[in-house]
Amino acid sequence: MNNKPWLAHYDKGVPQTIEYPKVPMFHFLEEAARKYPDRACTIFKGAVISYKEMNALSDHMAAALVEMGVKKGDRVGIFMPNTPQFVIAFFGIMKAGGVVVAVNPTYPVDEILTPVKDAGIEVMFCLSRFYGKMKEVRAKSNLKKIIVTNIKETLPPVLRFLFTIAKEKKEGDRIDTLDANDVLMQDLLKKHASSPKPQVEVSPEDTALFQYSGGTTGVPKGAVAMHKNVVANTLQMKAWFVTAEEGKEVTLMGIPLFHVYGMIAGMAFAMTIGASMVMVPNARDLKDVLENISKFKATLFPGVPLLYNAINNHPDVKAGKYDLSSIKACISGSAALMKDTKETFENLTGGKVFEGFGMSEAPTAVTCNPLLGENKIGSIGMPLPDVEMKLINLDDGETEMAQGEIGEIILTGPQMMKGYHNMPTETTNSLRQLKDGKTWLFTGDIARMDEDGYFYIVDRKKELIKP
Template sequence: MDEKPWIKCYDKGVPAHIDYPQVPLFYFLEEAARKYPNASCTIFKGATISYKEMNDLTDRLAAGLADLGIKKGDRVGIFIPNTPQFVMAYFAILKLGAVVVSTNPLYTPKEIEHQVNDAGVEIMLVMSNFYNLMKKTQPKTKIRKLVVTNIKEALTPVLSFLFTLTKEKKGGFRIDKAEEDVWMKDLIAAHKPEDKPKVDVSPDDVALFQYSGGTTGISKGAVAMHKNLVANALQIRYWMTDTEDGKETVLMAIPLFHVYGMVAGMLYAMAAGASMAMVPNPRDLKDVLSNIQKYNTTIFPGVPTLYNAINNHPDVLAGKYNLSSIKACISGSAPLLRETKEKFEALTGGKLFEGYGLSEAPTATHCNPMFGENKTGSIGLPFPDVDCRIVSLDDGVTVLSPGEIG
């Protein structure tokens, strides 16, 4: 029996095997800064940060975090929605050899308490509108310091001024910071890129504790090494054959605290030198649609409910938005109905195809081909270098032939 019969069903250009570089995950950011220094890394409500700037900012923030005592192997929390500050925090932590522990902003205090205590988080980077929630939770944890950022720090000067006048207090972003806590912008301002400590970070070092959704009980942390995340990002990059490094724009609407958005969105973008149009709230469909049209986004990882909402949005049906820039969309987290796929592809001219994965993988193991046959109800084909087998339900061992049910 052919060990990997699915390879012959791959789209043209998808390799059966990938040579994975033996590098830490932040290599992608450093390489993108070298190859595409002036290209936008993040785009947020008109404000852009280039790859060179993002690399420098993460070096400076890493230096600041090191001054707070963070060292290799420490677990550091991120409690920030999809904004440039999430990207800064994520890569600054990794550059110190520390471990990212990202928290769902919808968590209750009890859920936050469990996660940070289970992971051993002592420092957390937090968006200011979640600051008071964290201060209430802090006494029941080992968190000794919060590093706070305000969403207006990522806006253009004009929008930042207007935000201060109209939305900062109402949205809960204006806070009275405790003396022991620090502002992220102050940590960055106090350091130069060359202040970043030289830390030996290897592909086998732990990069991430990714907490599961808790569907089978209490949420558990899946451990991912740098090499796991590097491999999965490259598998996704090579799967989408009709894309070009340094020239794509990813609509970053699915949450970055979730491993699907983190890997299929942010890490794919880093590996491909793509820009990320940041959307903090995917339920804000006007913001989602405006970002697609304004920034000509080409890659759009999402979930069926989001694609369906776009399909049925009155302004989309009225032709008020041009969505024709979209090339490729991997759908995850739930089954993709054929009618959702066909309607979205008709509206955009792009390809929408379902993938499958799990936090332990660290996100994706299977995907339907971008151009080949997509079978309704199928999770698709195993990615390059993924081993997969279907075994007998009777003994859980016997490998079955194609067409058999197991």
């Protein structure tokens, strides 16, 4: 039996295997700053930060973190939506040798406490409008210092002034005083404006980030990804995107950066091709999404079916108010992509939507439909380069199923997580060494594979009820 039929259906130019550099994740930003120094890294409400500037700002932030006592391996939190400050904090933490733990800013206090306590977060980057919530978290945890940033700090001067007088107080962004141990992010950047990147050795084997996910069980688990896992997954995506034009793409960053889908499929991938990232803090604000696509001519738009469907049905889109013709490629994840949603969006934009599949444990992308080959509706596509994937018997957990038969997806590859933080039993259940000597990730997803190596998810194992 050909156990990798998908290889015959890879797009021309997609390699079967990749040579991965032994570098930390922030290498992508440093390389983009070297190759595309003056190209926009982030665009936010019209304010541009170049790749050269972003690299320098993250160096300064890393120096500030080291000075305040952050040591290699310390977990540092980020509690904010998609903003330039998120990118500065993200790479600043990594350059300081820290581990990024991004937390959904819409979570209530009780749900924030789980990652804060489990990861042992003592320093947290926080948007000013969430400062009150974060102080509640501190009162119930070992969180010591909150680094506060106002959403207006990277706005152009005129917009910053208008925001201050019209929205800042109303939207809860204004803070008159900080608690004694807390500090403004902009003050740290000013203080360290001439500070170089600290001399902290970060290796590919070091932990890069924790991603917490409740999954279907509702029990939050912190998937631990090393730098080499994240680097591998990012380069797998770059290899897959044979149509991407380096130094020319514009990514509409609507998927949240506080999730690995946004971090890797959005931000890290964009950096590998020198794409400009148009930051959208709240993708539910469809007017903001549509205006940004139209104004900045976004070419790449990673998202979810719900978002594409909402755009399809927006009255202003139906009326032709927005020019969406710049869009070339969209990766869709997190839920099944319906035929009508896909075809309607493609007709509106002229671009293509490609369904993929990923999970926090891998740490995001695992499969995708090809960009040039057959795009099969209802399929999550085929495994990315260096991803081995098979279906195994639901009862014995080892016998490989034949093509067309139903089984649990298990996979192995260079992007696979190290394990779950502080959860040895769950780690052992998910990462298992089989007779072939390889360690496989048991996904809990039930699927079938067709003759071309395309996979189709049909169920979740934990939801199956046996008679």
